[in-house]
Amino acid sequence: MSKTLHILGVPFSTRTMNETIEELKLAVGERRSKPFHLITANPEIVMKAQDDASLRQIVNDADMITPDGIGIIMASRWKGAPLPERVTGYELLLKLLELGDAKGWSFYFLGADEATNEKAVSTIRSKYPNVRIAGRHNGFFSPEDEQRIVAEVQAAEPDFLIVALGAPGAERWIYKHKPELKAKVAFGVGGSLDVIAGKVKRAPVIWQRLNLEWLYRLLAQPSRWRRQLALPVFAVKAFRDRSK
Numbered sequence: 001m002s003k004t005l006h007i008l009g010v011p012f013s014t015r016t017m018n019e020t021i022e023e024l025k026l027a028v029g030e031r032r033s034k035p036f037h038l039i040t041a042n043p044e045i046v047m048k049a050q051d052d053a054s055l056r057q058i059v060n061d062a063d064m065i066t067p068d069g070i071g072i073i074m075a076s077r078w079k080g081a082p083l084p085e086r087v088t089g090y091e092l093l094l095k096l097l098e099l100g101d102a103k104g105w106s107f108y109f110l111g112a113d114e115a116t117n118e119k120a121v122s123t124i125r126s127k128y129p130n131v132r133i134a135g136r137h138n139g140f141f142s143p144e145d146e147q148r149i150v151a152e153v154q155a156a157e158p159d160f161l162i163v164a165l166g167a168p169g170a171e172r173w174i175y176k177h178k179p180e181l182k183a184k185v186a187f188g189v190g191g192s193l194d195v196i197a198g199k200v201k202r203a204p205v206i207w208q209r210l211n212l213e214w215l216y217r218l219l220a221q222p223s224r225w226r227r228q229l230a231l232p233v234f235a236v237k238a239f240r241d242r243s244k
Helices: 017-029 043-051 053-061 070-078 089-103 114-127 143-156 169-177 192-196 205-209 213-220 222-228 230-240
Strands: 004-007 010-013 036-041 064-067 106-111 132-137 160-164 185-188
Touching: 004 070, 010 043, 010 064, 017 036, 017 064, 017 089, 017 185, 036 043, 036 053, 036 169, 043 053, 043 070, 043 230, 053 169, 064 070, 070 230, 089 106, 089 160, 089 185, 089 192, 106 114, 106 143, 114 132, 114 192, 132 143, 160 169, 160 192, 169 185
Parallel strands: 036 064, 036 185, 106 132, 106 160, 160 185
Antiparallel strands: 004 010
8 A cells, every 4th residue: 555645736645644654663763874853744745745846855855754634634535545644743743742751852943033942941851851952943043053053963963853944944044954854753743832832722632623623723823824825726736636
């Protein structure tokens, strides 16, 4: 059975959340010259990759792409090969932190503003005391600071590099520095640090179960409306592409 399903040219992993975690556990245990780059892709990233050659290259070179968004799951159903479940950056991060608490894994956190980054890391230290914090830095930095951050990650050699620079900002940053980074696994987590820090509330469970988390975020943050314009365009293109 194939481990990927192509949706508008993007090869999505067919693995469940637990299977994805097993793959990442293997990556942590390997000797690697560069990080295992995982992308949790939603319809917005898929649509941007259609018209952006550099982003398309990043997507094609990723080690694994997971479906982050109900739109991706719906598109897989239209193709008659439904992906088993969403594997979102936020949920994946929480599960890795829980597992990392048992295994003593190390994490480096890059992104968000200084107060949010500091609060999120403090919360993680408190909730997962056996997780090793390899380092942290906010998402606002000069070119000089950027090289220092890369050097910090090189020296720390974390098991996981968690990047919260938005999408596709995180993916571009990881790809740009991939040859220099000595993390075992690297992936973007969108606004996850905002949620962990308590700055942004996640949708209530009922909204999540109804696959309406995107609508909850839009109602809570109306400024996101421009980003949501990609969703109907994605739906039309994915439906037309269903037989390919």
